[in-house]
Amino acid sequence: MKHHPLLWLLGFRVSRNPISVYILNLAASDLLYLCCLLVFYLWKLIDYFVFNYYNYIHAVGMWFYSMGLFMLSAISVERCLAVLFPIWYRCRRPRHMSAVMCALLWALSLLLTMLLHFSCSSFFSKDELCLIMHSVIAPCLIFVFVILCGSSLTLLVRMLCSSRRLQLTRLYVTLGLTVLVFLLCGLPVGIMHVLEAIDAPGIPFSTFILLESAAFLLSSINSSANPIIYFFVGSFRQKHQQWQQRRSLKLVLQKALEDVAEGEKSGESPPQESVELSGSP
Template identity: 50%
Template sequence: MNTSITDMNDVTQNGRGGTTMPTRDKLHLILRSLTFIIILVGMAGNATVLWLLGCRMRRNAFSVYVLNLAGADFLYLCSSFIRYLINYFGLHSIYVSKYFWPIWIFFYLAGLGILSAISMERCLSVLCPIWYRCRRPRCLSAFLCALLWALSLVLSLVRAYCFLSSNWSWEKCRIIDFFTAAWLIFLFLLLSGSSLAVVFRIFCSSRKFRLTRLYVTVLLTVLVYLLCGLPFGIYLFLLIWIDSFNNNAPTYCILILILLSCVNSCANPIIYFFVGSFRQRRQGQTLKQVLQRALQDTPEEGDSGSSLPQGTLEMSRSGVV
């Protein structure tokens, strides 16, 4: 941070007449420290989910989405971790930022796309259970995940090449910006619309609807994104369309947005293990069993009353995808 007269006004005096760290620098240090701790916790949690779903559990249609979402969150946190190491060793420069922003955009768009696909699948299983049970392609989860990864990669690479290369004109770069922003808005509308439809069906429908742990997991994941992940997406949208926005935005605001985005990537494994262990009093449960219960798409044993529509059971009964 550049020193100035206003920075000197932020310096506080201690009890012995000496000076302490400027208040603004203290705030930046606290935000960076919290972000670094959250990054480490999130990397460990997502790595555990990747290990369990990739090596220890039989994958079904829904767990394929969870596996890819954990991969996107893990890679996003890894890139943030590398960025913090670069800052720690004093290698920060404007060129480093230019290379890291496309990486963050890539993983953020991939994670948002996969989460939108999860929410859309849940919506279809509730609103169209017969079609979902009989007509849903068997490899739809793997196909959608591969397509979302490819689209996110293409958008981020083209945008990075556009702004790092001198061969592209300003008009072409703005076209790329338009497609990136339009894709971001489309994913958010898809996520919010499908989630609202599921919530309306659960709480406002006249027909009795029995919640499963899978529905609770999806709804909590979407809620955490809206609270923590969406502000970073809005910042990316403004950053894309307003060239001077990054220069005019306060530094601590950017740090808070990055902190919230890391919380969003860190919270998903915590949600899985919280939902999987809720109301379970048995001791000695493995992480594999807890994660399996969090992805359970059937009513709890001993529940009475009507169960979920038959189409919603497809996720838990699907074979390996």
């Protein structure tokens, strides 16, 4: 898994800023989600899978999946705040807001997952309570998805249609590609979860299982794609000599999170400064 060096670089090597904190948590949720999928399919291969294990792994997997959605939405909202309220963002934004938001989102996602799991487990066996929890959690995921799309569209409009257009930076390219891959590969799992919540009327069970398997496959691609996106964006237009440096992965990651337009650079900035957001704590 390519998330190991990414977590190491984000956690210990790259200078911290509001975006890198969210990216670190997004990478952690992606890695843990891939681990859940790996355990799920290994159990199926050895034919040792029972329904209770499926419930547990499904619940944990949905926890990490929802965290990925929450993190993407938080990153988009963070950039919208920086664009729409630049003075407040630079001067009045709480210093540790990113870390606090990540902690709250982890706790909220865990709480929703636990409520859903225990209300639908065979221990309680209350179909009405399970249906109620699905009817509560599914709209929550839809609401977060709407926030993600709305904030992303706001940034896109400011780049293309506004009289004060945003200059395209590597950070916006990274965010745009990450959101696009999620919409193409990560969203189907959420759709299947909503269909499961409403009992998927009109869909045969065998067809539903096939669609669910395809959705899980796509979600694994989504969780594996982010390091590739950072590598692609960060290495674009880089000199060949940098590939030979031991610190090249760190430089590539810093470039991918760079919030400075190419035309604004008077020269190569020092590696430790290239990831810093202007005016951010």
